[in-house]
Amino acid sequence: MPENDLLSTLNELLGRAVGAAFGEQYGDIDPILRPAQNPKFGDYQANLAMALAKQVKQKPREVAEAIVAKLREDTEADRLFETIDIAGPGFINLRLTAEALDHYAAAMLDDDRLGVPAGPAETVVVDYSGPNVAKEMHVGHLRSSVIGDAIARVLTFQGYDVIRQNHLGDWGTQFGMLIEYLADTGWTPGSAQEAGATDTLIGDLNRLYREAKQKFDADADFADRSRKRVVALQAGDAATVELWRDLVAESKHHFNAVYERLGVSLTDRDVRGESFYNDLLPGVIEGLDTAGLLEESQGAAVVFLEGYQDREGEPLPLIVRKGDGGYLYATTDLAAARYRVDELGARRVIYVTDARQSQHFAMVFATLRKAGWADDAIRLDHVAFGTVLGPDRKPFKTRSGDTVRLADLLDEAERRAEAVLAEKNTELSANERQEIAHVVGIGALKYADLSNDRIKDYVFDWDRMLAFDGNTAPYLQNAYVRIRSIFRKGQRDADHVRSETISVLQPTERALVLKLLQWPTTVAAVADSLEPHRLCTFLYELASAYHQFYEQCPVLSADEVTMRESRLALCELVARTLRQGLDLLGIDVVEQM
Numbered sequence: 364m365p366e367n368d369l370l371s372t373l374n375e376l377l378g379r380a381v382g383a384a385f386g387e388q389y390g391d392i393d394p395i396l397r398p399a400q401n402p403k404f405g406d407y408q409a410n411l412a413m414a415l416a417k418q419v420k421q422k423p424r425e426v427a428e429a430i431v432a433k434l435r436e437d438t439e440a441d442r443l444f445e446t447i448d449i450a451g452p453g454f455i456n457l458r459l460t461a462e463a464l465d466h467y468a469a470a471m472l473d474d475d476r477l478g479v480p481a482g483p484a485e486t487v488v489v490d491y492s493g494p495n496v497a498k499e500m501h502v503g504h505l506r507s508s509v510i511g512d513a514i515a516r517v518l519t520f521q522g523y524d525v526i527r528q529n530h531l532g533d534w535g536t537q538f539g540m541l542i543e544y545l546a547d548t549g550w551t552p553g554s555a556q557e558a559g560a561t562d563t564l565i566g567d568l569n570r571l572y573r574e575a576k577q578k579f580d581a582d583a584d585f586a587d588r589s590r591k592r593v594v595a596l597q598a599g600d601a602a603t604v605e606l607w608r609d610l611v612a613e614s615k616h617h618f619n620a621v622y623e624r625l626g627v628s629l630t631d632r633d634v635r636g637e638s639f640y641n642d643l644l645p646g647v648i649e650g651l652d653t654a655g656l657l658e659e660s661q662g663a664a665v666v667f668l669e670g671y672q673d674r675e676g677e678p679l680p681l682i683v684r685k686g687d688g689g690y691l692y693a694t695t696d697l698a699a700a701r702y703r704v705d706e707l708g709a710r711r712v713i714y715v716t717d718a719r720q721s722q723h724f725a726m727v728f729a730t731l732r733k734a735g736w737a738d739d740a741i742r743l744d745h746v747a748f749g750t751v752l753g754p755d756r757k758p759f760k761t762r763s764g765d766t767v768r769l770a771d772l773l774d775e776a777e778r779r780a781e782a783v784l785a786e787k788n789t790e791l792s793a794n795e796r797q798e799i800a801h802v803v804g805i806g807a808l809k810y811a812d813l814s815n816d817r818i819k820d821y822v823f824d825w826d827r828m829l830a831f832d833g834n835t836a837p838y839l840q841n842a843y844v845r846i847r848s849i850f851r852k853g854q855r856d857a858d859h860v861r862s863e864t865i866s867v868l869q870p871t872e873r874a875l876v877l878k879l880l881q882w883p884t885t886v887a888a889v890a891d892s893l894e895p896h897r898l899c900t901f902l903y904e905l906a907s908a909y910h911q912f913y914e915q916c917p918v919l920s921a922d923e924v925t926m927r928e929s930r931l932a933l934c935e936l937v938a939r940t941l942r943q944g945l946d947l948l949g950i951d952v953v954e955q956m
């Protein structure tokens with residue numbers, strides 16, 4: 364068994380058999396391998412016979428028989444498969460030998476990357492979080508931050524050169540009113556500290572926004588001054604820019620505090636807000652003009668794209684400059700994409716925002732293609748997600764109908780986790796419990812967000828996310844803790860388990876190893892589909908398989924030494940996979956709970 368990766372070996376063997384049976388030109392065909400649904404029929408199913416049958420104009424069953432005959436002649440396949448069968452119209456069922464399972468489980472344990480091949484060192488930009496300056500982050504930003512971070516972690520693990528971009532909403536006409544209001548209160552420009560100005564108006568961004576808006580609506584003179592402020596800001600007036608900087612600094616201070624608590628790996632280095640692209644916007648318009656894409660519509664500069672219509676069925680253009688000369692969100696995104704491709708060298712750009720922006724991104728991507736700013740080799744992905752709902756299935760709000768502040772949500776997650784832990788384990792000291800409650804509470808919150816198919820809305824439910832059974836973070840963290848406690852109890856060092864002792868005998872051991880061996884394909888599938896919930900499903904199934912193994916197979920009290928050593932090694936392999944998997948989701952583990 365030369366390859367240490369089961370799936371590549373299976374692919375190779377099937378390709379070889381197809382080549383031998385039908386000629387080399389078919390050797391590269393996708394064998395359409397799937398883990399078998401029912402262990403009765405085998406471990407893997409190859410479904411290529413149906414597709415190949417059309418190409419070679421034979422019956423699928425005959426095609427399957429020809430492939431299987433060649434597989435049976437192959438000595439390598441002979442060592443790998445215990446049985447090779449054909450079912451139904453031409454499904455090829457493969458059952459692996461115990462020797463093969465031992466080999467691949469051992470290879471996985473010996474590999475720091477747990478069998479995940481290192482991918483290309485290509486540059487990928489992940490644009491996520493993107494909160495708006497001078498506004499508190501809310502639960503909608505939770506999703507972008509948590510999903511985006513998981514994607515950035517998975518791609519980094521795969522070997523990509525990941526550049527995180529926090530596209531802060533730090534530019535626009537609303538700053539006129541905010542700055543003017545701040546100036547009215549006698550705020551001294553330049554006094555926002557990195558340390559934060561929590562007790563002041565600027566430290567309470569919701570209040571600042573609300574009061575400024577009220578005054579703007581009620582006071583014509585103030586509204587007028589606010590508009591002049593916008594002009595002053597755009598013209599680079601020093602005092603105005605300084606006030607704007609204070610607002611940005613104070614907001615970033617808020618955001619960083621949330622990232623830190625959430626374990627989201629964004630820092631100031633990743634911030635490239637809308638303001639950064641301000642000088643590049645005229646160039647976008649010029650470029651579109653040169654490319655022959657710029658048209659005029661009701662005074663605005665627009666790009667017409669095929670396939671987009673408004674509610675009346677009229678062609679819907681992408682507006683890039685308003686009649687008054689102002690630029691738009693889309694203009695900035697065009698500039699940002701060009702910057703990412705040309706300056707950062709991105710081969711793939713990933714945008715993580717809610718699904719309501721789907722049309723925006725579809726139109727921006729279409730424009731980038733048409734203008735030749737992103738050729739077909741550059742992959743552009745909009746990672747869209749649904750809304751967080753309250754128990755009434757309406758968008759999640761506080762009881763008084765306000766948007767939920769993220770900081771309050773994090774407090775509550777920790778408080779509730781602490782209460783759950785206090786009930787479960789009375790031996791923890793208050794300090795320990797608090798630390799564990801942080802990891803469990805935040806983990807549960809993030810996992811609830813990640814484990815749902817992102818495109819769907821989901822109902823926010825504290826009890827469910829903190830439950831110790833079901834597809835939750837506490838369930839996975841607890842599975843990890845149980846393994847750790849086996850090692851503690853047996854006074855064994857987890858770093859010294861030996862891969863060569865692995866010997867798969869029982870059906871639950873077999874099922875566990877087969878699950879473990881799906882880890883590399885799971886990571887690859889998440890990196891491609893950008894769907895973290897697939898990673899969650901895998902971890903949940905792994906923990907469940909471990910649970911069943913643990914019920915059936917005594918570890919420390921196993922009858923024979925060889926059996927005990929093998930099971931300890933399997934336990935450790937599960938622990939490492941759980942820890943690595945949770946880490947890719949941005950969730951920590953604890954040693955006890």
Ligand code: ARG
Pocket residue numbers: 490492493494495530531532696699714715716
């Ligand atoms: N600030 C935006 C919002 O709150 C998100 C930015 C997303 N990124 C982008 N390149 N448009 O909705």
